[in-house]
Amino acid sequence: MDSDGSRIMIFAITALVLLLLRGYYVACETAVTEISDAKVKSFENEKGQKKILYRLLENTGQLMTAFSVWRVLSTVAIAYFWFNAFSEPLAEKIYNLRYPEAVSFPDTSWYALCLGISAVLVIFATVLVITVFSERIPKRLAMKSRNGTFAVASAGTVRILVVFLLPVTAISSLLTKLFLFIFGITEDNGREIVTEEEILMMVDACNETGELEESQKEMISNIFEFDDTPVSDMMTHRMDIDAVEINDTVTDVVNLAISSGRSRIPVYEGTIDSILGFICVKDLLCLVGCEGVDGFTIKNFLRDMLYIPATNSCGEAFKLFTDNKAQLAVVVDEYGGTAGLISMEDLLESIVGNIQDEYDNDEEEISEISEGVYMLDGTAEPERILEQLGVTLPEDHEYDTIGGLVVDILGKIPDENETATVRYKNIEFTVLVVEEKRIAKVKAVVLPEEEGQ
Structure with a gap:
């Protein structure tokens, strides 16, 4: 084998070894970041690999910096060795397509173009190979490891990487702090933040793989939509409100409570746009067995009602409910009229779905x-x-x-x-x-x- 052939072989083998090492440490990074905090905490009093992993995760910043530096270094090294191994031989092959018998390169312009084409092809192939075999596949394999078994098994080799790259990571951290100081950014403000979109993407991915049930996915999505959902989407419309007039009798309230199954009955004066308050049916239990019930009026049992603008979101309404210790509120439109009623149960249903009780109509939509x-x-x-x-x-x-x-x-x-x-x-x-x-x-x-x- 001539010297050029030996050089190509050495460079190609070196690039392959680096590709495997890069893929291995990408898998290690995925496994380490997937392990739960509770699991890591349980390793505190363990020995061996578990103790090593616990100590590594005590300084997560240094560990993540080491992984990042290794990814960059290994990518550059793989590209360097593969480029030097294959770009010139490939350029010669392309050159010979036009000059089949040529042993030299008299047409310098054509050879320069061949070098450019080969460089693009080698770079494209390098990116493709690294993405598939040193990113996606290792990550998928690492995610299949349950209970942190791979993270524990690889702790020793991860520590070797951290120690080996310590000088580079130290310089990197110092430079990062320097530039953050120059731009007036504190290190805490620069930490990675997981966005709502990223969480929802992870939820979708878990649902597709069967790790998350459809109902669980929907509930998580509803939590994020809670602050954006207007109360008008969840309220009982004014046409469906079961209410009594202020001049009605207590008996009327009891009859309506029995027929509707409601435990809180709104009370209005004149029209439904003028709701004065509500009656809690439980307050009427004191009248059971009493004589002269007709002597009591609705006003004797009237409670104050909470009023919420129709433009409020479910999140804003929930805060008003908790601040006022309320369970029922009137949703008021921009003209001061009654748009509908909303309860704490309605707000919870916007997250967990329909909550059926013994009084609800079981008729399906x-x-x-x-x-x-x-x-x-x-x-x-x-x-x-x-x-x-x-x-x-x-x-x-x-x-x-x-x-x-x-x-x-x-x-x-x-x-x-x-x-x-x-x-x-x-x-x-x-x-x-x-x-x-x-x-x-x-x-x-x-x-x-x-x-x-």
Whole structure:
């Protein structure tokens, strides 16, 4: 083997060894960062590899700097050795495509172009190989290691890397602190922050791999949406409020509580836009067995009501509830009228989903009558229902119910005896029941795509 062949072989083998080492330490970094704080804490009184790992993670900054420096150094070294091993031989091969018999390179312009082409090809191949074999695959393999077994097993070799790179990491840390000082940034402010988007991406990834159930994923997503969800999306609309008038009797309150299953009954004066407070049904228990109940009025049991602007988010409403130790509030629109009612239970349902109790109506918002045919509640949320039917709504829609969607397409409120039919994409909606100028029941038929167009 000639000297050029030996050089190419040595450079190629060196680059391959560095590639394997780089992949190994990328896997180590992934395993170390995936291990939980509680698991690391349990290693405090252990010996051997577990103790080594515990001490390494006591100085996480130095450890992460060592990993970062190694990734950069190894990447540069791999690129250097592969470039020197393959760029010139590849350039010669390309040159010979035009001059097959050439043993020298008299056409310097063509040879320079060949060198440029070979450099691009070698760099592209290097990036591809490093990304696949020294980044993605090692990370995936390390993530399959449960309970920190790989992190513990690799602790000794990680310590060797940290000690070996100590001079470089020390200089790197000093330079970092110097430039942070120059730019007026404290070291704490420069620490890595995990954003909401990154957490949601991790949640999606865990859901795709089966590590997180769909209900858990939805709950986590709802937590992040909590501060952005307006109370108007979660409230009971004014048309659905069960309330009594201030001049009604205590017996009227009891009857309404029994029929509606409500434990807190709003009290209004004149119209529902003037809610004075509410009655807690539990307060009426003192009247059980008493004579002269008719002598008591609603005013004797009236409690103060909390009022919340309709523009408030669920997060803001939750703070008002906790600050005022309240369970029920009136949602007030911009004109001072009653938009609806919202309870602490409604806010919790925006995170965990529907909470059924013994008084709730078990009627489903959507039920399948036959294949492709569904019965829908007219007050159901359109996004959730249509998602189950395989279609989506535009983000700028202005309706909050399935009934609102039908009215928007139809252009009018159907009469009580009218059977109106409309289409949205490949869904055909038929109005079945209209009550008090509101669509109560809708039949939905999922049509084939070409038929629904």
